[in-house]
Amino acid sequence: MILEAAFLQVKTGMELEFEESFRxxxxxxxSMKGYISHELQKCMEVEGKYLLLVQWERLEDHTVGFRQSPEYLRWKALLHHFYEPFPTVEHFERISLNEIL
Known part of the structure; x- marks a missing residue:
């Protein structure tokens, strides 16, 4: 499993409209292949800041399957105009604590 993490800074005054578009x-x-789950968290300290977490089966499900799909163009049209600056997206993989101990 891969965890995609993106900090989203939404333009001032557009938070409610962003949340509706995100829904x-x-x-x-x-609906995408390899999608497991996602959640959106709103920062308590910084106005307009959100954290998007998406779980994918494989990295390529996000970077190729989603990002190179027609559905991504719809996603982009709904959301990308809210961001300033554009989000940084990173991917993480779980470390088994059993292997460390």
Whole structure:
């Protein structure tokens, strides 16, 4: 499993509109091959800051399957105009604590 993490800074005053658009966009990402789950968290300290976490089966399910799909163009049209600056997206893999101990 791969965890995609993106910090999203939404333009001031657009938070409610962003959240509504994100609800619509959620159906897009949830329909993609390799998608497991996602959640959106709102920062308590910084206005307009959100954390998006998406679980994928494989890295390529996000970087190729989603990002190179027609569905991504719909996602982009719904959400990308809200961001300033554009988000940084990183991918993480779980470390087994049993192997460390």
């Amino acid at each position: 619509k966009a959620s159906t897009i990402i949830a």
